[in-house]
Amino acid sequence: MSVFSRLVVTTLPLVPKFLVGRVARRYVAGETLEDALATVAALNREGVMATVDILGEEVTERDKAEWAVGEYVRLFDAIRERRLDANVSIKLTLLGLKVDEGFCRDNVDRVAQAAKRGGNFVRIDMEDRSTTDATLRIYRELQARHGNLGVVFQAYMRRALQDVAELPATGANVRLCKGIYIEPREVAWKGHDTVRANFVAALEALVARGVYVGVATHDEYLVCRAVALVDRLGLERQRYEFQMLLGVDTELRRILVAAGHRLRVYVPYGRDWYPYSLRRLRENPEVARHVLRATLGRR
Ligand SMILES: Cc1cc2nc3c(=O)[nH]c(=O)nc-3n(C[C@H](O)[C@H](O)[C@H](O)COP(=O)(O)OP(=O)(O)OC[C@H]3O[C@@H](n4cnc5c(N)ncnc54)[C@H](O)[C@@H]3O)c2cc1C
Secondary structure: OOHHHHHHHHHHHHOOHHHHHHHHHHHOOOOOHHHHHHHHHHHHHOOOEEEEEEOOOOOOOHHHHHHHHHHHHHHHHHHHHOOOOEEEEEOOOOOOOOOOHHHHHHHHHHHHHHHHHOOOOEEEOOOOHHHHHHHHHHHHHHHHHHOOEEEEEEOOEOOHHHHHHHOOOOOOEEEEEOOOOOOOOOOEOOOHHHHHHHHHHHHHHHHHOOOEEEEEOOOHHHHHHHHHHHHHHOOOHHHEEEEEEOOOOHHHHHHHHHOOOOEEEEEEEOOOOHHHHHHHHHHOOOHHHHHHHHHOOOO
């Protein structure tokens, strides 16, 4: 990333919200359930699966978390009625983790039951380190009860390999990503190549344990390592999938699908798009150019 882009990243929170919205539009399906369903249908036509996320996090009011549960139930109903190839992703801090862990677990339980009625699946996203232990506790308890949940491991976390080793492997389904939250060095690897190395080690360990893996990255090096691993082991297509974010590297997405790999795109929607969009823009190597163009009113 250029020095100018780094400067833009640091000052992003000062950029007016409407400009952030203009630049970040590609990362979000829209504000409504209908917007998300239209995006999923278009992806399915390309042979791509989806995981739909309702935007929102760090909720401190019970009402908001309960609204989210209802919206997830509506989402599962719509996926089933329209026969879409999609599951959902949830953030525990949207479902009330910061209110109370038991309240959150009960909300996730309701979402998992709604998923089960339609034979569907719930992925629990991993948020910052303050939520990791509680997320794994809720995942373990509800996965043992329902069997239709999956979790996420972040390769930048020093604990990642330990978490892989301690995961009850039977029926487990893990998304492996690098991790997006800004964590201190005590808990997270910082070097780009170090995180890559831990990603590959975690991927190999998950596959060795027979876990279904969602390889969630746009990093061509890691995609290449994953493809090589799959080929070397002769892993069946039903044992893994690639995962990418909406609006990121559609060319790589097409290449993987054309090569016959299963691929799922993360489709976020909702009115609380701002924090998610900031995180995505921070990762865009061309953020400076995009912000400049949007500021000048050009797309
Ligand atoms: C499906 C999915 C789910 C995820 N879930 C979680 C989660 O639960 N918890 C969590 O902490 N993180 C999650 N992440 C985010 C992940 O941790 C990384 O922050 C993100 O994927 C970028 O890392 P990368 O592996 O693509 O590598 P990077 O090195 O960041 O990116 C590789 C290349 O991809 C392209 N690229 C990456 N991001 C962008 C962007 N925003 N705009 C344009 N180009 C881009 C660039 O060409 C870049 O050089 C998820 C990612 C995916 C794909």
